[in-house]
Amino acid sequence: MPYSDLRSYLDALNANGQLLSITEKVKAEPDLSAAAVAGLRMSDRSPALLFDNIEGFTNARVALNTIGSWANLATALEVDIKTPVRDMFFEWVRRAENFPIAVERRDNPPWAENSVEGDDINLFDILPLFRLNAADGGFFLDNGAVVSRDPDDPDNFGKQNVGCYRMQVKGPRKINIFTVPVHDAAIHLGKAEARGEDLPICITLGNDPIIKIMAGTPFAYDQSEYEMAGAIRQAPFPVATAPLIGFDVPWGSEVVIEGVLEAGKREFEGPFGEFTGHYSGGRKLPVMRIDKVSYRTNPIFEHLYIGMPWTELDYVAGLTTCIPIYKQMKAEFPEVQAVNAMYSNGLIFIISTKRRYGGFAKDIGLRALTTPRGLGMGKIVIVVDEGVDPFDLQQVMWAVSTKFNPAGDFVRIPNLCVQDLDPASQPAGITDKIIIDATTPVSPDLRATSTLRSPIRRRPRTGPPNSLRCGPETEL
Amino acid sequence: MNCPRCDHNAIDTVATSPVPGVWEVYGCGRCSYMWRSTEPADRSIREGYPVEFRITQADIDNAIIEPEIQVPTR
Numbered sequence: 001m002p003y004s005d006l007r008s009y010l011d012a013l014n015a016n017g018q019l020l021s022i023t024e025k026v027k028a029e030p031d032l033s034a035a036a037v038a039g040l041r042m043s044d045r046s047p048a049l050l051f052d053n054i055e056g057f058t059n060a061r062v063a064l065n066t067i068g069s070w071a072n073l074a075t076a077l078e079v080d081i082k083t084p085v086r087d088m089f090f091e092w093v094r095r096a097e098n099f100p101i102a103v104e105r106r107d108n109p110p111w112a113e114n115s116v117e118g119d120d121i122n123l124f125d126i127l128p129l130f131r132l133n134a135a136d137g138g139f140f141l142d143n144g145a146v147v148s149r150d151p152d153d154p155d156n157f158g159k160q161n162v163g164c165y166r167m168q169v170k171g172p173r174k175i176n177i178f179t180v181p182v183h184d185a186a187i188h189l190g191k192a193e194a195r196g197e198d199l200p201i202c203i204t205l206g207n208d209p210i211i212k213i214m215a216g217t218p219f220a221y222d223q224s225e226y227e228m229a230g231a232i233r234q235a236p237f238p239v240a241t242a243p244l245i246g247f248d249v250p251w252g253s254e255v256v257i258e259g260v261l262e263a264g265k266r267e268f269e270g271p272f273g274e275f276t277g278h279y280s281g282g283r284k285l286p287v288m289r290i291d292k293v294s295y296r297t298n299p300i301f302e303h304l305y306i307g308m309p310w311t312e313l314d315y316v317a318g319l320t321t322c323i324p325i326y327k328q329m330k331a332e333f334p335e336v337q338a339v340n341a342m343y344s345n346g347l348i349f350i351i352s353t354k355r356r357y358g359g360f361a362k363d364i365g366l367r368a369l370t371t372p373r374g375l376g377m378g379k380i381v382i383v384v385d386e387g388v389d390p391f392d393l394q395q396v397m398w399a400v401s402t403k404f405n406p407a408g409d410f411v412r413i414p415n416l417c418v419q420d421l422d423p424a425s426q427p428a429g430i431t432d433k434i435i436i437d438a439t440t441p442v443s444p445d446l447r448a449t450s451t452l453r454s455p456i457r458r459r460p461r462t463g464p465p466n467s468l469r470c471g472p473e474t475e476l
Numbered sequence: 477m478n479c480p481r482c483d484h485n486a487i488d489t490v491a492t493s494p495v496p497g498v499w500e501v502y503g504c505g506r507c508s509y510m511w512r513s514t515e516p517a518d519r520s521i522r523e524g525y526p527v528e529f530r531i532t533q534a535d536i537d538n539a540i541i542e543p544e545i546q547v548p549t550r
Binding site: 027028029030055056057058059060122124125129130131134135137138139168169170171172178179180181186189190191193194195196263264266267268269271279282283284285286 | 481490491493494495498499501503507508509510511512514515516518519526529531535536539540541542543544545546547548549
């Protein structure tokens with residue numbers, strides 16, 4: 001049964017043994033973030049955390065690491081919690097083929113239970129806000145599904161965007177939103193500002209896991225995240241109408257925050273511990289004036305720790321970073337077998353492929369750099385043979401360490417575009433990019449007859465007693 | 477009380493704990509830094525705040541604007 005809200009997902013995590021309720025009193029800082037980090041470091045199958053006894057608060061509940069492991073992601077996809085990552089990758093690809101699935105409109109959303117407007121709003125009264133990393137400039141929201149519309153085409157459902165942006169709470173009813181020019185929300189804001197208008201916008205918090213993942217996944221400008229969520233959850237996604245600005249928002253959210261990004265206004269924000277494992281530095285960012293907040297009684301504040309990888313973000317964005325690259329590559333190069341771009345939001349791609357001809361892997365690498373994800377990320381592309389699982393780093397390192405010779409297998413392209421949060425870019429947003437060809441050479445590459453073509457395909461093994469006399473079995 | 481990060485002296489109380497007397501949240505009127513009174517010293521006291529993360533008015537003035545502000549065309 002697909003999840004319609006966060007609470008039903010938490011119930012499923014609990015049923016799978018993937019939810020740890022912590023009733024001991026904790027401090028908002030640094031205990032909550034420290035617990036999230038400890039959970040993430042425990043294993044890649046660790047549980048979500050639910051706190052209900054936070055010092056100084058009454059009735060506050062904080063959920064962390066809800067998709068903070070492969071077992072939790074499997075729960076979100078409603079597959080066996082031991083499903084291997086590679087299998088979840090192909091299951092996601094299979095479901096995405098059913099896009100688009102039209103939404104289901106529902107009445108009586110649970111977040112309509114309570115509301116507050118105008119100067120009566122104080123986010124601190126509604127949410128147990130807390131700091132994530134020590135040098136963050138304040139208390140951030142980094143896990144919302146933010147809804148905006150194209151001011152020039154407001155009735156176009158596909159252009160209505162659901163995005164995920166970091167947001168710093170700056171006051172009782174004021175938030176900074178970090179949206180870079182390639183983001184749909186920034187495009188919407190630019191169009192509104194060109195018209196001399198504020199941009200209506202809606203932040204939804206505490207959502208079901210699939211729309212949470214969708215919000216952080218880049219799609220084409222006119223593709224609906226809600227309709228993709230329907231494909232992935234294998235049922236129409238339930239939406240309701242935001243009462244003030246009329247946008248379509250998740251029916252099951254814990255909190256719905258409505259307001260506007262004020263035209264022409266930017267204020268200092270940051271720094272913030274980012275997905276790169278480094279602080280972002282400060283910027284002047286758009287300002288949201290909050291006009292109405294609707295919320296469930298005693299809402300669960302579902303937050304996401306982000307910082308030194310791996311964090312929950314890597315589980316949330318991992319597969320959905322890989323899949324568009326895989327599909328775009330596969331459409332033009334059917335030899336491509338799988339793509340792993342899970343590290344630091346896709347700064348590294350690992351692609352396994354059959355080779356059509358000598359030098360083919362470099363063509364694969366060059367094309368990968370010009371996929372939409374490759375344009376702004378994709379700093380390093382590693383290409384491996386079809387028999388190497390790109391999700392198994394032991395296999396990938398074997399391929400790189402034994403197949404790769406910089407003399408003929410290394411391509412470097414200077415001064416390309418990269419996400420400006422890449423701390424190694426210089427100046428910010430510009431970097432060289434490289435391709436590492438760790439495939440086995442094939443004709444007419446002159447190295448095609450080298451010993452590279454003779455791996456030990458079958459490992460030595462012992463067999464049943466009647467075959468022991470055959471000794472270790474290898475195949476040259 | 478001054479801001480731990482920029483040493484400004486205009487500080488607002490943004491929130492108080494629902495359980496009375498446990499903590500307060502403060503906000504700086506210049507750099508907008510926000511902190512809870514119960515946080516460790518490296519986040520809540522000027523003397524303890526890490527030098528590499530302190531900022532000045534010039535840092536605020538010179539921060540990049542993102543995204544660029546669009547000028548109304550009509």
